[in-house]
Amino acid sequence: MGTQVARLLTEDADELTQRIGAPVELVGIAVRRIGRVREVDLPEELFTTDAKALVSRGDLDVVVEVIGGIEPARELILTALEHGASVVTANKALLAEDGATVFEAAAKAERDLYFEAAVAGAIPIVRPLRESLAGDTVERVLGIVNGTTNFILDAMTTTGQGFTEALDEAQRLGYAEADPTADVEGFDAAAKAAILAELAFHTRVTIGDVHREGISDVTAADVKSADDMGCVVKLLAICERRETPDGPAVSARVHPAMISKSHPLASVRGAYNAVFVESAAAGQLMFYGPGAGGAPTASAVLGDVVTVARNRLADVCGPGESTHAQLEVLEMGRARTRYHISIDVDDRPGVLAQVAQQFAELGVSIRTVRQEGSGQDAQLVIATHEADDAALAATVQALRGLEMVRDVSSVMRVEGGL
């Protein structure tokens, strides 16, 4: 991505100068090692391995940080701000883990900290949430924010493959890393969920607040079961505002979920990303595009560079971190969800009554129930109404203990209406 940023800064320098209203000059590039082959022909004297010295120069207007991870990125960003530079970053991990530190430093330094590239790659989602929707109340954000998992689930849906086969294919095609943990276990999506929740609800949300489940347990049977229901399985980052007896609260979570094929997110294929936003006045909005890749992410970085440079010229800052609402961040158990549960049961009288009784005892209302097969293959397919996730999880736990229940073969949350 750094290479693409340098390329665009160089190739489009004249146009960027017009748009900013002042010349753009690339004055230094910190790299780990001098001498790697690079796509862009840049003067050697621009390169240094001493990042700390570069960002401490004191004559920089904007520093672009695209190294990722917590350290040394955090230290470099803090140093850049202290020395009078505004910062553009693509660092989701740092913002989700410890955004407070860098945003506070930016506010203290009276400099900008922009981060459009940190969430959903090239898709403009930060400006829409923090500026376009600033006069509205966001109620829910549903995001497909990880291209690797979307590619894998898409392949499972299209071909009937299991998770392992689909992951192998994704790795072969370069859509998944050799160590795919950060993607398939939802860590990457959880960082983005934290950032989206903070933007949407003006409340500090960190990755530690985000409930996280990956897709490695999603089976071909789950995908088939979703298809039977007119749904597809997606790994969703879900940020919700919820009225509680103690006032409004928010939750953020990442897990696989079934969504109706008629939902706009259902048709987001392959490695694309999309963020679906529901707000009180605007209604349903969706933002769609490439979620990763050097050039797309560089586009997002450059957009921020132009804005930040304009702000520097005008000697102002754009909107900073907005956490004034300070809403309570709910634990997963208190999030409202719906479950879709498939149970292998003994096919004899009274089984449905016993199962239904179990739901009723835990306060979970059944929306539909369907019996499939018979004898040894008898299965109950149950969709619930919305309930606290804790009650739904407890129901599944209790079902596993029933004598007539041979197995709870599939459990998946349902999102986005049905």
Place this chain on the structure above:
Amino acid sequence: MGTQVARLLTEDADELTQRIGAPVELVGIAVRRIGRVREVDLPEELFTTDAKALVSRGDLDVVVEVIGGIEPARELILTALEHGASVVTANKALLAEDGATVFEAAAKAERDLYFEAAVAGAIPIVRPLRESLAGDTVERVLGIVNGTTNFILDAMTTTGQGFTEALDEAQRLGYAEADPTADVEGFDAAAKAAILAELAFHTRVTIGDVHREGISDVTAADVKSADDMGCVVKLLAICERRETPDGPAVSARVHPAMISKSHPLASVRGAYNAVFVESAAAGQLMFYGPGAGGAPTASAVLGDVVTVARNRLADVCGPGESTHAQLEVLEMGRARTRYHISIDVDDRPGVLAQVAQQFAELGVSIRTVRQEGSGQDAQLVIATHEADDAALAATVQALRGLEMVRDVSSVMRVEGGL
């Protein structure tokens, strides 16, 4: 829409104050007639019929204009700017007809003129184009920017209805006006196309530069023919950048077109809007949401009010009109398009050769040709490669003159890849 803006300004005043960093006060509302029933309970003394006096007060920070049309909107906006107010407008007609006058007045007054609500209702598209993509090169914008025509074409696709029946239904359901001309003949979409083209290409484009064809000539047979090709018919606003021998140029046009069902725009149903953007670095992006309606449009207005108010507090302006690129705006004949043509022909030897000869003479390359039916029902279905629209139009004209051609029964442009 004015009612919804007033409602949100009142109900969400505390939250808006937090987001702006200063109290928000609604100090006056100009209406045509005092005493109409209103949804919102507002003090009577806020209302006036003297709009000119209101915007001339001199103590206003922001004036919101949602009356539409050229006059008196233009005069009121100019007066507001002269008297020190920034302006938020939803007025697509004025911006597309004479944006230069009001943008120049805003620049001279050193005040903001924001207009997110003027294009595609609640969908944030202005900020993404002028800020998020400011470091990128936009190559093409394809927009479904008129909900009425999208509803009608969707109904024709779903039910096989003709245009007139579908329009009747749209009027019955409130999706089309009693006089539907502005929507169905593409005037509304053309105004939005001009605004989008100007934003995308940093070049002044007015509604007079936009080639415009409506949907009233689209037949059930056209829709059926599209379906046979795996396509749907949409009314598209198309803004393109094109390399010519004289350098880069742009074009803007509105017409019905076939797009593949696999294109993200194809699944935009009913009265929804969507804007699809292709740019050099970011790749393909899409923005989707409600394109009209009081509350959604008010959300866009309020987002602008928050930004403009923050700018006032900081005593700065956001990005103004950007027309520095000054690219040539091409006439329709020089836009590059592809045609899909159905021709009723006499079923005898040599007809295809004669037809193909006609294409060749005008320099149009055929991509596929298919013969359907036989005898009296023989039909050639031809898809072309990309060519200048003038050459394609001349080809259709010439085909009509061929003796073996009984009728050119359907002509439609094809967009968005196939």
